[in-house]
Amino acid sequence: MPGMKxxxxxxxxxxxxxxxxxxxxxxxxxxxYTKIHGVRQGKFFVLELNGMxxxxxxxxxxxxxxxxxxxxxxxxxxxxxxx
Amino acid sequence: MPGMKxxxxxxxxxxxxxxxxxxxxxxxxxxxYTKIHGVRQGKFFVLELNGMxxxxxxxxxxxxxxxxxxxxxxxxxxxxxxx
Numbered sequence: 001m002p003g004m005k006x007x008x009x010x011x012x013x014x015x016x017x018x019x020x021x022x023x024x025x026x027x028x029x030x031x032x033y034t035k036i037h038g039v040r041q042g043k044f045f046v047l048e049l050n051g052m053x054x055x056x057x058x059x060x061x062x063x064x065x066x067x068x069x070x071x072x073x074x075x076x077x078x079x080x081x082x083x
Numbered sequence: 084m085p086g087m088k089x090x091x092x093x094x095x096x097x098x099x100x101x102x103x104x105x106x107x108x109x110x111x112x113x114x115x116y117t118k119i120h121g122v123r124q125g126k127f128f129v130l131e132l133n134g135m136x137x138x139x140x141x142x143x144x145x146x147x148x149x150x151x152x153x154x155x156x157x158x159x160x161x162x163x164x165x166x
Contacts, residue, residue, distance in 0.1 A: 009127055011127070011129075021128075024128070024151070024152070027151065028147060028151065031151070033143065033147060035132060035133055035134055035135050035143070036130055036131065036132060036143075036147070037131040037132065037133050038129075038130070038131035039128060039129070039130055039131070040128070040129045041126060041127070041128055042126075042127040042128075042129070043124060043125070043126065043127060044092055044094070044124070044125040044126060044127040045104075045107070045122060045123070045124055045125075046094075046121075046122070046123045046125070047119055047121070047122055048119065048120040048121035048122070049118060049119060049120065050118055050120050051118055052118050060116065060118070060119075064111060064116060064119070068107070068110065068111065068114070069107070
């Protein structure tokens with residue numbers, strides 16, 4: 001199946017402090033955006049896949065997300081396959 | 084409306100070189116993931132909103148994404164409001 005893509009989101013676990021998000025939150029507050037009550041920042045990856053079945057794509061992307069893109073000590077991930 | 088969230092994706096424009104994505108792509112190739120034909124890395128933000136109508140939320144998040152989270156010279160964004 002040509003032209004498949006995968007989207008992977010990698011976020012700090014909710015128990016882990018997010019200084020980047022906090023910095024943005026403070027900046028927004030001081031700019032007058034007082035109804036924003038929290039900001040978390042994460043990473044987003046788009047992978048281009050070729051010549052793979054939907055099933056293979058899922059397995060491979062999950063493995064890549066788990067073993068390459070995510071630090072399991074402090075981060076968690078989710079992914080989707082987009083045709 | 085309590086408990087609303089906004090998701091914002093900020094990606095390098097497709098015409099802009101993405102060295103982080105390329106590095107990950109090369110790493111994946113050398114790990115044997117040869118069916119991955121490209122990787123782009125972007126940022127993902129989760130904003131917690133409170134006491135806003137859906138319409139106000141849209142306007143405010145679009146403004147924040149445009150003016151604070153995105154560098155319009157090299158990046159583009161999209162967002163969604165999640166109830």
